[in-house]
Amino acid sequence: xxxxxxxxxxxxxxxxxxxxxxxxxxxxxxxxxxxxxxxxxxxxxxxxxxxxxxxxxxxxxxxxxxxxxxxxxxxxxxxxxxxxxxxxxxxxxxxxxxxxxxxxxxxxxxxxxxxxxxxxxxxxxxxxxxxxxxxxxxxxxxxxxxxxxxxxxxxxxxxxxxxxxxxxxxxxxxxxxxxxxxxxxxxxxxxxxxxxxxxxxxxxxxxxxxxxxxxxxxxxxxxxxxxxxxxxxxxxxxxxxxxxxxxxxxxxxxxxxxxxxxxxxxxxxxxxxxxxxxxxxxxxxxxxxxx
Amino acid sequence: xxxxxxxxxxxxxxxxxxxxxxxxxxxxxxxxxxxxxxxxxxxxxxxxxxxxxxxxxxxxxxxxxxxxxxxxxxxxxxxxxxxxxxxxxxxxxxxxxxxxxxxxxxxxxxxxxxxxxxxxxxxxxxxxxxxxxxxxxxxxxxxxxxxxxxxxxxxxxxxxxxxxxxxxxxxxxxxxxxxxxxxxxxxxxxxxxxxxxxxxxxxxxxxxxxxxxxxxxxxxxxxxxxxxxxxxxxxxxxxxxxxxxxxxxxxxxxxxxxxxxxxxxxxxxxxxxxxxxxxxxxxxxxxxxxxxxxxxxxxxxxxxxxxxxxxxx
Numbered sequence: 163x164x165x166x167x168x169x170x171x172x173x174x175x176x177x178x179x180x181x182x183x184x185x186x187x188x189x190x191x192x193x194x195x196x197x198x199x200x201x202x203x204x205x206x207x208x209x210x211x212x213x214x215x216x217x218x219x220x221x222x223x224x225x226x227x228x229x230x231x232x233x234x235x236x237x238x239x240x241x242x243x244x245x246x247x248x249x250x251x252x253x254x255x256x257x258x259x260x261x262x263x264x265x266x267x268x269x270x271x272x273x274x275x276x277x278x279x280x281x282x283x284x285x286x287x288x289x290x291x292x293x294x295x296x297x298x299x300x301x302x303x304x305x306x307x308x309x310x311x312x313x314x315x316x317x318x319x320x321x322x323x324x325x326x327x328x329x330x331x332x333x334x335x336x337x338x339x340x341x342x343x344x345x346x347x348x349x350x351x352x353x354x355x356x357x358x359x360x361x362x363x364x365x366x367x368x369x370x371x372x373x374x375x376x377x378x379x380x381x382x383x384x385x386x387x388x389x390x391x392x393x394x395x396x397x398x399x400x401x402x403x404x405x406x407x408x409x410x411x412x413x414x415x416x417x418x419x420x421x422x423x424x425x426x427x428x429x430x431x432x433x434x435x436x437x438x439x440x441x442x443x444x445x446x447x448x449x450x451x452x453x
Numbered sequence: 454x455x456x457x458x459x460x461x462x463x464x465x466x467x468x469x470x471x472x473x474x475x476x477x478x479x480x481x482x483x484x485x486x487x488x489x490x491x492x493x494x495x496x497x498x499x500x501x502x503x504x505x506x507x508x509x510x511x512x513x514x515x516x517x518x519x520x521x522x523x524x525x526x527x528x529x530x531x532x533x534x535x536x537x538x539x540x541x542x543x544x545x546x547x548x549x550x551x552x553x554x555x556x557x558x559x560x561x562x563x564x565x566x567x568x569x570x571x572x573x574x575x576x577x578x579x580x581x582x583x584x585x586x587x588x589x590x591x592x593x594x595x596x597x598x599x600x601x602x603x604x605x606x607x608x609x610x611x612x613x614x615x616x617x618x619x620x621x622x623x624x625x626x627x628x629x630x631x632x633x634x635x636x637x638x639x640x641x642x643x644x645x646x647x648x649x650x651x652x653x654x655x656x657x658x659x660x661x662x663x664x665x666x667x668x669x670x671x672x673x674x675x676x677x678x679x680x681x682x683x684x685x686x687x688x689x690x691x692x693x694x695x696x697x698x699x700x701x702x703x704x705x706x707x708x709x710x711x712x713x714x715x716x717x718x719x720x721x722x723x724x725x726x727x728x729x730x731x732x733x734x735x736x737x738x739x740x741x742x743x744x745x746x747x748x749x750x751x752x753x754x755x756x757x758x759x760x761x762x763x764x765x766x
């Protein structure tokens with residue numbers, strides 16, 4: 163009993179952020195996801211040191227060799243080391259996830275904030291444009307944008323970022339609509355704060371939680387989208403390594419070099435799974451009512 | 454019902470207008486003169502001049518939009534520069550293949566998603582619930598083109614049970630058709646089954662705690678009747694809307710799945726068009742997809758309205 167009593171004030175002293183972190187720590191799936199994501203980040207950052215071979219080095223004597231001690235994941239159709247390409251491929255995937263989520267956030271949040279806060283015809287106009295973008299399936303819109311912009315990793319990231327933006331606009335707008343009628347916003351208005359200050363200092367910080375969750379899940383979707391675009395030949399261009407383009411080549415050699423397909427696919431799966439686990443855990447930690 | 458329909462239609466028209474602006478705008482992303490790019494590698498000056506005139510490229514942008522939108526309203530989505538066929542004709546030609554794939558995928562998704570969703574809700578916090586949740590996470594995290602390649606490796610290369618690629622029309626040979634479609638349909642249905650499972654689970658959990666389910670149990674009904682007749686029927690209502698929303702996932706997935714299994718459908722049409730720089734086909738496919746999505750969502754809303762008496766007031 164004594165320890166419980168001692169614990170309660172300690173619990174009360176926790177800031178909301180500490181409380182979220184504490185809840186997150188108790189979700190094993192989320193922590194596992196976080197661990198794997200961090201591992202991939204380390205792999206991507208230290209790719210030059212970790213990769214056993216040059217990912218672009220071809221060798222005509224080592225074409226489509228099964229995994230050996232020298233080439234742990236085997237070699238590809240022109241004798242490049244699959245393990246080194248998988249390690250370097252982590253860079254393209256993580257970069258694509260990061261850049262496209264940043265694009266979606268930097269476009270979606272201000273536009274959503276504007277629509278929700280200002281309301282009226284501005285909101286109506288933004289909402290209809292958002293509806294129009296949401297009517298085009300995510301990947302099909304990304305394919306179309308990447309096709310018109312031209313195939314490259316940069317354009318794929320822009321295409322994915324723009325295609326994922328309407329979800330952030332809608333989410334921010336909905337959150338702003340529910341927060342802007344709260345008493346503290348009324349109070350901020352009553353003491354004479356400017357609209358910009360109310361929007362940025364009083365509303366924005368209170369709509370961040372669901373945006374973090376959505377950004378984590380969008381990261382997972384962006385990783386799959388980059389792999390999909392690269393698989394179709396619209397993302398990372400050869401010979402630069404990317405998991406999606408590796409799978410595109412591997413498909414043609416599936417009957418005699420299956421190892422070429424296993425590892426890049428498994429890497430996409432693991433990274434996406436980890437982001438999904440982390441996103442689910444964050445959602446539960448930020449909103450305890452959600453089960 | 455009439456007022457609701459009119460209200461709903463009133464929101465659709467501006468959305469369709471913006472969809473058309475968005476898709477017309479795609480053409481403006483092309484660097485340089487679209488006529489030169491559309492003319493292909495030969496860049497025959499007479500073809501470029503013809504395209505300039507045909508696409509009204511010398512007119513101001515708003516006029517060009519009006520010409521283009523006018524054509525779309527008359528069912529003219531442009532012409533494929535590669536195949537020399539109207540885009541709409543190409544789409545309608547490829548659509549049945551993708552529709553068959555989508556239909557089979559939905560059946561697979563419903564069977565897996567409904568079963569897993571019901572089981573995990575009824576046996577909440579047991580091994581079966583965790584297993585179903587693991588399945589959902591797996592389904593959401595597996596890139597479907599990789600799953601397709603792995604299935605080819607296992608069922609075609611290793612076991613030799615199913616054809617790795619190709620398409621046979623069901624009217625020619627139904628058995629061969631199903632053999633070629635079962636793997637792609639599973640790949641496509643798998644991801645949707647995962648989403649469906651999560652929705653069914655949470656809807657069932659909510660419904661199973663409601664008063665009418667308690668009443669049904671209290672009057673001594675068989676548990677199977679309570680779950681399937683009383684709970685599931687109500688839990689299924691939100692799934693109608695989900696079905697229309699998942700249409701986008703289905704088409705996006707079809708693009709990749711058709712590419713993996715070399716199925717000559719709608720998805721392969723857009724990918725081939727991208728590589729042939731056949732931009733009218735790309736625009737046409739996006740426009741067709743977006744319009745279908747909007748119409749399907751309208752139908753889902755109306756169906757929701759019909760099956761949910763509370764909305765009718």
